[in-house]
Amino acid sequence: xxxxxxxxxxxxxxxxxxxxxxxxxxxxxxxxxxxxxxxxxxxxxxxxxxxxxxxxxxxxxxxxxxxxxxxxxxxxxxxxxxxxxxxxxxxxxxxxxxxxxxxxxxxxxxxxxxxxxxxx
Amino acid sequence: xxxxxxxxxxxxxxxxxxxxxxxxxxxxxxxxxxxxxxxxxxxxxxxxxxxxxxxxxxxxxxxxxxxxxxxxxxxxxxxxxxxxxxxxx
Amino acid sequence: xxxxxxxxxxxxxxxxxxxxxxxxxxxxxxxxxxxxxxxxxxxxxxxxxxxxxxxxxxxxxxxxxxxxxxxxxxxxxxxxxxxxxxxxxxxxxxxxxxxxxxxxxxxxxxxxxxxxxxxxxxxxxxxxxxxxxxxxxxxxxxxxxxxxxxxxxxxxxxxxxxxxxxxxxxxxxxxxxxxxxxxxxxxxxxxxxxxxxxxxxxxxxxxxxxxxxxxxxxxxxxxxxxxxxxxxxxxxxxxxxxxxxxxxxxxxxxxxxxxxxxxxxxxxxxxxxxxxxxxxxxxxxxxxxxxxxxxxxxxxxxxxxxxxxxxxxxxxxxxxxxxxxxxxxxxxxxxxxxxxxxxxxxxxxxxxxxxxxxxxxxxxxxxxxxxxxxxxxxxxxxxxxxxxxxxxxxxxxxxxxxxxxxxxxxxxxxxxxxxxxxxxxxxxxxxxxxxxxxxxxxxxxxxxxxxxxxxxxxxxxxxxxxxxxxxxxxxxxxxxxxxxxxxxxxxxxxxxxxxx
Ligand SMILES: [Fe+2]
Ligand SMILES: [Fe+2]
Ligand SMILES: [Zn+2]
Numbered sequence: 287x288x289x290x291x292x293x294x295x296x297x298x299x300x301x302x303x304x305x306x307x308x309x310x311x312x313x314x315x316x317x318x319x320x321x322x323x324x325x326x327x328x329x330x331x332x333x334x335x336x337x338x339x340x341x342x343x344x345x346x347x348x349x350x351x352x353x354x355x356x357x358x359x360x361x362x363x364x365x366x367x368x369x370x371x372x373x374x375x376x377x378x379x380x381x382x383x384x385x386x387x388x389x390x391x392x393x394x395x396x397x398x399x400x401x402x403x404x405x406x
Numbered sequence: 407x408x409x410x411x412x413x414x415x416x417x418x419x420x421x422x423x424x425x426x427x428x429x430x431x432x433x434x435x436x437x438x439x440x441x442x443x444x445x446x447x448x449x450x451x452x453x454x455x456x457x458x459x460x461x462x463x464x465x466x467x468x469x470x471x472x473x474x475x476x477x478x479x480x481x482x483x484x485x486x487x488x489x490x491x492x493x494x495x
Numbered sequence: 496x497x498x499x500x501x502x503x504x505x506x507x508x509x510x511x512x513x514x515x516x517x518x519x520x521x522x523x524x525x526x527x528x529x530x531x532x533x534x535x536x537x538x539x540x541x542x543x544x545x546x547x548x549x550x551x552x553x554x555x556x557x558x559x560x561x562x563x564x565x566x567x568x569x570x571x572x573x574x575x576x577x578x579x580x581x582x583x584x585x586x587x588x589x590x591x592x593x594x595x596x597x598x599x600x601x602x603x604x605x606x607x608x609x610x611x612x613x614x615x616x617x618x619x620x621x622x623x624x625x626x627x628x629x630x631x632x633x634x635x636x637x638x639x640x641x642x643x644x645x646x647x648x649x650x651x652x653x654x655x656x657x658x659x660x661x662x663x664x665x666x667x668x669x670x671x672x673x674x675x676x677x678x679x680x681x682x683x684x685x686x687x688x689x690x691x692x693x694x695x696x697x698x699x700x701x702x703x704x705x706x707x708x709x710x711x712x713x714x715x716x717x718x719x720x721x722x723x724x725x726x727x728x729x730x731x732x733x734x735x736x737x738x739x740x741x742x743x744x745x746x747x748x749x750x751x752x753x754x755x756x757x758x759x760x761x762x763x764x765x766x767x768x769x770x771x772x773x774x775x776x777x778x779x780x781x782x783x784x785x786x787x788x789x790x791x792x793x794x795x796x797x798x799x800x801x802x803x804x805x806x807x808x809x810x811x812x813x814x815x816x817x818x819x820x821x822x823x824x825x826x827x828x829x830x831x832x833x834x835x836x837x838x839x840x841x842x843x844x845x846x847x848x849x850x851x852x853x854x855x856x857x858x859x860x861x862x863x864x865x866x867x868x869x870x871x872x873x874x875x876x877x878x879x880x881x882x883x884x885x886x887x888x889x890x891x892x893x894x895x896x897x898x899x900x901x902x903x904x905x906x907x908x909x910x911x912x913x914x915x916x917x918x919x920x921x922x923x924x925x926x927x928x929x930x931x932x933x934x935x936x937x938x939x940x941x942x943x944x945x946x947x948x949x950x951x952x953x954x955x956x957x958x959x960x961x962x963x964x965x966x967x968x969x970x971x972x973x974x975x976x977x978x979x980x981x982x983x984x985x986x987x988x989x990x991x992x993x994x995x
Contacts, residue, residue, distance in 0.1 A: 288936065288937050288938040289936040289937070289938035289939045290532065290533055290534075290678070290679065290682075290936065291532070291938075292528070292529060292532045292679070296938055297938055298937075298938040298939055298940075298941045298942040299941070299942055300918075300920060300941045300942075301941065301942055301943065301944060301945070301948070301949075302920070302941075302943075302945065302948050303920065306952045307948075307951055307952055308952070308953060310951065312948065312951060314890040314923070316890070316899075316910055316912070318909060318910075319908045319909055321830075321869070321902070321908060321910070322834075322869065322872060322883075323834070323885055324827065324830055324831040324834055324835075324885070324889065324898060324900045325831070325889035325890055325891075325898040325899040325900050325910065326889065326890040326899055326910060326912075327887045327888065327889060327890065328887075328888050328889060328890045328891075328947050328948075328951070329887070330951040347886060347887065348885070348886045348887035351883065351885070351886065353872075368914070368921070369912075369914070386921075387920075387921070388920070388921040388922070388923065389921070390890075390912060390914065390923065392912075400868075400908065401868055401869075401871070401872045402868040402871060402872075404864065404865060404868035404869075404908070405865065405907075405908025405909075406868045406869050406872055406908075408794075408797065408798030408801055408802070409794065409798060410798075411795070413701060415720050415724075439702075439705045439781065440705045440706070440708040440709040440716075440781060441704070441705055441708035441709075441716050441720070442701070442704075442705050442708075442720070468503075469503070469547075469549065469553055469557065470557070472547075472549075472557050472561075472724055472727070472728070473557055473560050473561055473564075473724070474724070475724045475727050476700075476701060476720050476723045476724060476727070477697055477700070477701050477723050477726065477727050477730070478727050478730070478731075479730075479795045479798065479799070480798075481546070481734065481802070482546040482547065482731045483546065484503070484546060484547055484548065485502070485503060485504065486502050486503055493798055493801065493802045494802050494805065495801055495802065
């Protein structure tokens with residue numbers, strides 16, 4: 287049963303369907319083992335945005351406060367998209383490489399261990 | 407055996423109630439914390455009206471306990487003469 | 496001849512049970528339409544036992560006595576300007592969270608018990624719920640009265656009920672109660688009457704309130720203990736409800752267990768904020784969150800579940816995760832608020848060196864390893880004049896609505912991510928516990944009003960965060976929010992105390 291309700295066949299309204307975001311989709315981005323940022327960030331982004339714009343324009347707005355962010359060698363970074371290994375294509379739109387509404391993108395920088403090496 | 411507990415506001419009335427509890431349940435542990443007194447015991451704890459009345463020197467209704475009570479843990483049994491807490495194991 | 500005094504059992508029976516009536520011409524099912532749909536089977540309401548046989552007259556008598564004591568203390572508190580006696584002005588920020596986050600829950604509890612009480616076919620349960628409903632109304636009223644004194648001297652108290660309905664972090668307690676109140680009456684009783692009252696409110700109203708006393712706040716400790724004296728009755732009702740349901744029909748056991756699993760998980764998540772209030776917002780320390788958790792959850796809850804084992808009830812699911820999390824959650828939560836201090840309706844700060852040492856001592860396994868470095872970084876940034884306020888908005892858990900701040904317990908520097916797909920939509924969670932709850936009732940939780948998504952959808956004004964804070968949340972930006980250092984609260988305090 288999808289809900290225990292007194293009304294037969296009760297259906298809830300999906301509040302976060304993509305149509306409600308005015309042309310954007312929500313994408314979450316998290317930096318593994320870097321908890322200076324308490325949680326992954328949520329960004330409302332046009333699905334047509336190329337990955338490069340996400341990485342070089344959107345992400346630095348939030349992540350660049352981290353003392354290690356400037357040291358990241360982006361060629362060494364490994365990515366996960368919705369839990370699976372992922373190789374982003376810089377010039378391809380988000381939607382055309384499977385980054386959809388409410389997708390989670392995680393990036394991992396194994397050489398950078400966080401502030402004081404403590405995963406911060 | 408698990409511990410039952412009762413916590414009372416730290417005030418003049420509670421002091422007599424705590425004395426009565428200690429007298430009737432010699433094994434209890436009494437813990438003083440800021441503004442409160444926590445009393446715990448293995449398995450069972452009873453507050454007897456008669457003993458409290460003796461300590462206070464006046465009539466005391468078991469339900470008056472609610473006025474100074476903060477919290478308790480255990481199954482409650484209450485009648486005209488006592489309130490007791492216990493765990494079934 | 497003097498009339499014989501009735502004993503409390505007889506008096507209770509005459510004043511409650513015998514007031515019920517038979518449904519001779521009306522359909523009983525129509526009178527109690529909510530009684531069946533949850534699948535709970537009640538065969539005999541008369542088996543209901545009331546542990547406290549409080550009749551309405553005794554109820555009013557003792558409640559009136561409690562109120563007189565309470566208001567005498569409020570008067571004394573106000574007349575003596577006792578807000579000046581609190582240990583440290585930082586402390587008052589915990590009370591701001593209380594008024595915006597907890598007091599409105601008392602009001603929701605009042606509404607919930609009024610509704611639930613009406614829906615039970617058994618008169619004993621109806622009377623008990625009615626009294627509890629009145630108690631909860633008393634709690635919200637006394638809390639507003641107590642804190643109105645602080646409102647005269649400190650910022651952040653002025654719009655508590657408006658904020659409760661809108662502010663991002665207050666959607667956590669609000670949605671918790673909305674979930675319970677939109678469930679059926681039996682689930683509501685297991686959620687609030689049992690899980691919340693029996694184990695979880697104790698943590699807020701006993702060790703935290705004792706901490707309020709230890710920080711010189713006699714008004715708060717007094718309303719806290721006065722409320723909790725009613726809670727003692729509520730807890731007993733909660734335990735009674737659960738025993739009654741389990742004894743009524745064996746088919747109830749599985750349903751009740753599922754609710755216990757859900758509500759203990761939801762309760763643990765909700766209490767994250769209390770954990771942070773205890774460890775970070777009480778300048779004079781009584782006990783750590785971890786210690787309080789051990790006494791009131793592990794010990795008291797453990798005893799409770801041993802007692803219920805004879806019905807086939809086991810400890811709540813994920814108890815082993817919950818046990819590990821006591822070492823982490825207060826630190827993770829305060830860091831979240833510290834880094835979102837620009838968007839909070841109260842002040843945040845870096846703990847003092849003595850406080851950091853106290854945390855190391857209380858959390859020897861985790862604090863220095865995982866959390867002290869965060870504060871070292873914050874100090875370094877503050878010293879450079881770049882007090883750390885995070886930018887952007889966080890991802891939230893669909894069920895508990897808390898930012899995804901929790902970590903894997905076997906890898907505490909890694910965010911815990913969980914997700915599921917329902918009708919082609921992705922949903923994200925902070926934990927297996929929150930994911931299970933969604934998967935069990937997706938049609939309910941697809942409706943989660945997640946503040947971050949609502950902002951993105953343009954439903955909260957803005958798009959500038961400052962405008963959302965002031966226009967939609969009604970915060971006084973620059974006054975209610977930001978760091979304690981340099982805040983108007985701090986400046987006034989220094990003036991009162993005559994220190995520069
Ligand atoms: Fe309450
Ligand atoms: Fe309550
Ligand atoms: Zn969650």
